[in-house]
Amino acid sequence: MKFVANMHGNEVVGRETMILLIQYLCQNYGLDERVTRIVKSTRIHIMPSMNPDGYEISHEGDNQSIVGRPNANNVDLNRNFPDHYFQENQVQEVETAAVMNWIHQYPFVLSANLHGGALVVNYPFDDNINKKDGIANLTPDHKTFVLLAKAYASAHPLMKKGTQCSDSSEYFPEGITNGAVWYNVEGGMQDYNYLSSNCMEITIEMGCQKFPYASRLPQFWLDNKDSLLLFIEQVYSDIYYDLVNFFYCFKNIIVACKFYSNLRWLIRSTHIYV
Numbered sequence: 478m479k480f481v482a483n484m485h486g487n488e489v490v491g492r493e494t495m496i497l498l499i500q501y502l503c504q505n506y507g508l509d510e511r512v513t514r515i516v517k518s519t520r521i522h523i524m525p526s527m528n529p530d531g532y533e534i535s536h537e538g539d540n541q542s543i544v545g546r547p548n549a550n551n552v553d554l555n556r557n558f559p560d561h562y563f564q565e566n567q568v569q570e571v572e573t574a575a576v577m578n579w580i581h582q583y584p585f586v587l588s589a590n591l592h593g594g595a596l597v598v599n600y601p602f603d604d605n606i607n608k609k610d611g612i613a614n615l616t617p618d619h620k621t622f623v624l625l626a627k628a629y630a631s632a633h634p635l636m637k638k639g640t641q642c643s644d645s646s647e648y649f650p651e652g653i654t655n656g657a658v659w660y661n662v663e664g665g666m667q668d669y670n671y672l673s674s675n676c677m678e679i680t681i682e683m684g685c686q687k688f689p690y691a692s693r694l695p696q697f698w699l700d701n702k703d704s705l706l707l708f709i710e711q712v713y714s715d716i717y718y719d720l721v722n723f724f725y726c727f728k729n730i731i732v733a734c735k736f737y738s739n740l741r742w743l744i745r746s747t748h749i750y751v
């Protein structure tokens with residue numbers, strides 16, 4: 478599984494939380510039973526920042542600006558992946574191309590794309606054919622995405638209650654939403670993962686402030702820590718494969734994949750067995 482943080486450079490909670498997660502896993506390995514089990518059973522890749530250039534020009538205390546959101550070429554990286562409906566994104570930025578190669582280099586099964594400025598877990602699809610906000614577009618694996626999204630939200634003390642950010646009227650029951658229902662995102666990373674590989678990715682808005690003051694970071698870590706661990710624990714190691722089929726498991730879920738091309742598999746279906 479993998480975590481990708483800070484693709485919007487001014488959304489730093491994911492970036493800092495990933496550094497703390499790495500530290501927490503390393504320091505507690507061999508001491509804490511849960512951490513030891515997680516590290517021994519799961520291959521975890523962590524990218525604390527996908528957009529270091531944006532981060533460099535962003536500023537502490539930023540609640541909701543877009544300064545530092547795009548990369549140095551002023552491109553929003555979460556609009557830069559090939560889209561399943563539209564052809565605008567034919568040219569990828571170096572950051573996007575590198576992540577696309579990474580996605581296809583390893584058979585990741587689960588991923589989280591970490592953002593900030595809201596408090597909700599968002600699952601595919603992120604856009605709809607109408608290019609309009611507020612219109613649901615659910616995947617054939619909707620129930621599985623909901624379970625994965627709830628796994629994260631249910632362990633977050635505020636997100637699970639659908640807590641609203643103080644400057645927002647948005648309310649998300651149980652702290653989750655379909656991406657297209659919230660607002661339309663073309664060329665997003667989570668849809669690309671889902672449609673072009675065997676990886677199920679969700680997008681996590683980890684807190685209401687995009688770039689909180691450093692003094693507040695310990696609380697963001699405490700709020701998200703159990704969610705991060707529970708999310709990793711959704712990956713089960715049972716895997717079966719032959720020349721044309723590949724199966725893997727989440728907790729109580731079997732995912733069937735079909736062979737696509739050289740080392741690439743696509744999700745065919747998911748089955749929830751309890």
Ligand SMILES: [Zn+2]
Nearest residue numbers: 485488592593
């Ligand atoms: Zn973002």
